[in-house]
Every structure is written in C-alpha cells, then in structure tokens.
Amino acid sequence: MVKITVDMDKCQHYGQCCFEAEDVFALDESGKLVYSKEADESRRADVESAADVCPMQAITVE
C-alpha cells in the first residue's frame, strides 16, 4: 500500500496533483482538496508524480 499525507496547513488547493492521479486527489465543489490516504501499490508512480508537481510541496508519499 502507498501511504499519502497532505499537510493541509501548506496545501493551497491548486489541484495540480489531481491531474497526475485523479483517482487519489480531487477538488470538491467548493474547491477544497480531498484525497485518499492510501492507494494501491500499482499507483505509486502517479502518486509520486502528484507529490512532485505540488507547488506547495505539501504531499508526502510513503
């Protein structure tokens, strides 16, 4: 399992992560980030890409 943490103090809801792994990250109707705390191992590369493209560098992947 891939473990995902987003530092919500840093997150500015730019939603760049959503384009890399849309099954894991999404913006809700009010524009706030929602995400799954776990993803299947097969999703690791995309989840890591999502962490890479976060402008605020708020995403940690374990």
Added chain:
Amino acid sequence: MQRVVIVGAGLGGLRAAESLRSAGYSDAITIVGDEAYLPYNRPPLSKEALAGGVDIESLEFRRKASVDDVEWLLGSPVVGCDLAARTVTLDGGASLDFDGLVVASGIRPRRLPIPGPAGGRFALRTAADALAVREYLIPGAAIIIMGAGFIGCEVAATAIKLGCSVHVVALDEEPMVRPLGQELGAAMRRRHEARGVRFHLGHTIVAFTGDEHVRSASLSDGTELKADIVIEAVGSVANTEWLNGNNLNLSDGLLTDSCMQVETPLAPMVAVGDLARHPNALFGSVPRRIEHWNIPTETARRAGPTLASLLAGEEPDRSPFIAMPAFWSDQYETKLQSFGMPGIADRTEVTSGSVDGACIIEYFDATGLVGVIGVDRTAELAPYRKALLARS
C-alpha cells in the same frame, strides 16, 4: 562506470537526477551548484516565505531515495566547459570529467545599468536574496519595485501586507500584461491600488541618488520617489556563459530538440528548466523558453530517458514533446491559476464571472484556445485544460 554531471542544483537539476534513475541509469551522478543549499522551492521567496521569514530548510525539496548516492558539489560555480574533452571547470580551476551533461543552470534576474549608488538595490532569485530583502520590509519602509511582472507584483503584495509603502515603476501599460492581457492586468492593478500600491506605468527609473545606499529614485517623467530599497524585477538572463566556446545555440537560453537533447556532435547533452528553449507540440513548432515552475519537472521527465538512452548507445525517443505550461500566483487573497500560453493570444473572453471578482478567462489565437486563467476559480479549470491538451 559512466558519470553524468548536472550543472545547477535547483528544481531542474534535482528532477533530472531522479528522472535519470527512473530511466534505469545507475552509474555516477554529480550535481554542481553555485548556491550553498540543496535544491529548494523558489516561489515562496516572493510570497509566504518573504512575509513570514525565510527558513531555507523548510523550503528544501524532498529528494527521492533513488538519488541518495548522488554527489553534491555545492557553493561551487561552474565557470567553463569543454564539450570535446567532456570536462567542466569549477571556480578555482579544478575540472570534472563527464560522459553525459545536463544543463540545469536556470536564469538570473536582469540588472539595468542605472546611474547612482549600488547599495540598497536588490533582485530576487535566491534564498540569500530573500533574506537580504526581508530585513528592509518593515512597517513604514519606502519600497520601490522596478518591473510589474509576477515577481514584482507578488513582492508588492507582500510588502504591503508587512506595512511598507510601495511604488511600482514599469514600462508596461498594465501589470503582468504579457501573461494576463489588458483586461485582467488592469483588474489586478485595481486590486493592488485598493491595497495602497502606487503604479508609475509607462515610466522607468533614470537615476538613483544617495551616497552609498539609494535614498531616492528619479523617474522618466521627472517624479522623485523616496526609497529605502529598490527591488528590480525586470526580466531575466539565462545562465549559459559557462557553455561559451562550444558552438552551441545560446541565442535565448539553450536550444533543444523535442526530447530535450542539445544538438552537438561532441557529447551526450540535455537541458532542462527555465533556460531550455524547447518545442512543445501543443503550441506549434516554435521552440520557447518557459519560466514556469512546472517546466523543470516536465522537461526533466523527458530529458532523463533521453540521456540514459544516449549513454547506453541507443536512439532516444524523438516523438513530439507535450507539456502543459501551468503557473499560479498569489497576490493578497487572490489566486491566479493558468494553463497553456495566454501570452500568445490575440483575443480574450471572460466566460464566467467578472475580472474584478472571481472569473475564468479564455485566451485565443488563430489556432483556437491557447490558454485559460482562473481567478479564484481553480477547481473549474479541468475541462479547459483538457481542451488545451486536445490541441496536440
């Protein structure tokens, strides 16, 4: 055992190393950087880090485990390169051999030769710059910002929040007019003016007065402005001087092909980030340099496999390069988010909301939609981004 040397320890340099590793390159990598720090995030330097205090450690990028064995030579400017001999020369005279070279040395702020004292004139690119500027941003300080691009406007917003008095002097007719267009540029000016920023548009600074430290600035219209410091954000120059003498196209940054390879018979070589002038199949065949934060990562994703193939004696994948330029900007409570290249548009349309509030603006040229900007409407941009991707 082969060795890749990466020149520039910024975002592009780091991502290039990671991309080489994920492309299967497992030999040596040396990253040489002139700054004293491991790669860190620059955008906060004009925004929250400048407002709150510049803590470099908290800005450092997380590095993937795959680059744990990379050798870092920090505080070490590269001053020359002999592609035929496959060496780079460090300040101090030492040289480093390489089998493959990654150019990731980025850009630096352009400085204008203006008569008067040099003290108190700053530019903002590095953490060291931000630390120096931060000291002066105290309540009541008189700040002059030269240039009304993103960095100038973000610094203006930050300085206002910190209680400074802020004047922006720029030749453009509106702030950020090239990337945003007239209508949104004017709306952003009104937002800044409502917070107290004073603009002197269509003008420039012709001289500074003061002994060693700037005390005031004279504008081209005769206005005299008091200044405790001046922050100059008037464009950039690519850091490519160290590559001179190798018969490369250094006319505006470093020219690459669609797989980020630099055309030279002398050595396997790629370029990434702000200085790479590369084609992008989404926007025709004209190679462009794009100074957006997402580009170092996108170009490195392509450059890593290219260099790994070249070093393995294989032909790299030369299919078209497709990367969606994306930028964001934070000014006061306003968040701008852009996709595509609004700067090349000749027509805009506000499709939702009004430019003085939250809105979405579409940008067109003869080929159709070329860009979209959301003002406080980030969550609604996905369909536009998809339409832009469909251009390829």
